[in-house]
Amino acid sequence: MKSSIPTETDLVLIGGGHSHAIAIRKFAMNPIPGVRLTLITDVYHTPYSGMLPGYVAGLYNFDQCHIDLRPLAKFAGARIFVDRAIGLDLEKNQVLCANRPPVNFDLLSIDIGSTPASLTVPGATEYAIAVKPISKFLTYWHHITTMVSESPTQKMRIGIVGGGAGGVELAFAVESHLHQIYRNAKQPTDNLSLHLFQRATRLLPE
Ligand SMILES: Cc1cc2nc3c(=O)[nH]c(=O)nc-3n(C[C@H](O)[C@H](O)[C@H](O)COP(=O)(O)OP(=O)(O)OC[C@H]3O[C@@H](n4cnc5c(N)ncnc54)[C@H](O)[C@@H]3O)c2cc1C
Structure with a gap:
């Protein structure tokens, strides 16, 4: 549902993993008027790691252990940009992306997970x-x-x-x-x- 209240705060999330998927769901259940949520994620489907070994074992199919971020974002009235964040412009409060124009933010949350060194x-x-x-x-x-x-x-x-x-x-x-x-x-x-x-x-x- 589109809110009739004008956007006062742009809250941008980078990374569509476990933490932000939960945050989006909570936001959808309890929206904050005037806050526009935007998700920048490099994947549409986020895997639920607790079920990953079961998927590898062949016990679950792809859909059973992945969260499709598109309906989740829609549920929260959030914008979703499928792209890779490659930098921040802190003078202009913008997230720089690999393929799309910069995304403005007032508040930013970065949760891009861990990668083994x-x-x-x-x-x-x-x-x-x-x-x-x-x-x-x-x-x-x-x-x-x-x-x-x-x-x-x-x-x-x-x-x-x-x-x-x-x-x-x-x-x-x-x-x-x-x-x-x-x-x-x-x-x-x-x-x-x-x-x-x-x-x-x-x-x-x-
Ligand atoms: C085999 C295995 C089993 C596990 N089992 C469990 C379990 O049973 N219970 C448990 O609590 N934990 C488990 N974990 C740990 C769990 O996966 C992590 O604690 C959790 O994923 C951390 O969540 P996160 O949101 O910080 O990061 P992630 O879930 O890793 O999400 C990060 C997201 O950011 C995206 N991203 C990265 N860089 C960019 C970028 N530049 N721009 C845009 N997007 C980007 C990634 O593609 C990813 O979608 C397991 C991990 C593994 C490997």
Whole structure:
């Protein structure tokens, strides 16, 4: 619904991940008159990471574990710009975007999540796939499942770095899905060797 009250404050959110998705929902349920909400996000569908291992395991489909930000923004009467924020002009109070004109703000919230500093680990850029951002990880994961489905007789070796909750859960999920593909293709599941690397002396230390 369009508000008849003129915009007094432009509240801009950069990043459409978990935090801002919740903020938009709360705003929709309790709008503030005179505040116009704008979301700048580089993806339409934001993955719900708690369900990511289940998606990797093949238990959920894409829609079940992703939030479509477009209806959510509509629900909140918010504008949505699908673009990447690349800078701020603090003199003019503007967000600079990769492909669209700058976006004015009075108030700004930046929540663009975390990305592992893989560049500091020798060889990581060449050989590793970071789990974050999740949307990028899922593109690689689809590539791996397609590769195994198309060549199930080939051996596959995968290493997962990090033995915390995320890494352990992901290891089970990767194994479960790939084993299923091997079983469907009547191939031995030991075509897959999975290695979990952990710095501490035990897995799941917390
Ligand atoms: C495998 C795994 C399982 C997890 N399971 C759980 C769980 O069960 N429970 C739990 O509480 N937490 C879990 N987490 C952690 C959880 O994902 C994070 O705590 C949460 O995502 C942080 O939310 P956020 O909004 O800060 O960032 P994110 O959800 O990462 O969102 C950031 C968003 O910003 C976008 N973005 C980045 N740069 C730009 C830019 N320049 N311009 C525009 N948009 C940009 C990204 O594409 C992304 O959509 C898990 C994480 C992983 C990896």
